[in-house]
Amino acid sequence: MIGTLAQAPSHGVTIALTFSAVLFALGLIGFLVRRNMILMFLCTELMLQAAAIAFIAFGRVHMDTGGQVFVIFILTVAAAEAAMALGLVVLLYRRRETLSAEAWQELHE
Numbered sequence: 001m002i003g004t005l006a007q008a009p010s011h012g013v014t015i016a017l018t019f020s021a022v023l024f025a026l027g028l029i030g031f032l033v034r035r036n037m038i039l040m041f042l043c044t045e046l047m048l049q050a051a052a053i054a055f056i057a058f059g060r061v062h063m064d065t066g067g068q069v070f071v072i073f074i075l076t077v078a079a080a081e082a083a084m085a086l087g088l089v090v091l092l093y094r095r096r097e098t099l100s101a102e103a104w105q106e107l108h109e
Helices: 011-033 037-061 066-096 101-107
Strands: none
Touching: 011 037, 037 066, 066 101
């Protein structure tokens, strides 16, 4: 039993972790570069999904279901974030009729 857990991760897990890292990097770059609030929220969702893929891959390596349990929490947070973001975007668009983040720079302290 100990010998099987100490082996190197399989090729599929390596691909999943690489895909997760690339997806997270794309989301982070998109979040930092784009100024449209809808695209910024979509990039945040992309980063959350990349973290979910990584949790599942690590759970597979350790033969534990904890990674899948964390994915359920990530999906819950992502759904709540999407609902709040949609409400915020609609409210801000009604006030200024733009979704550019630069138009709302005065909100920070």
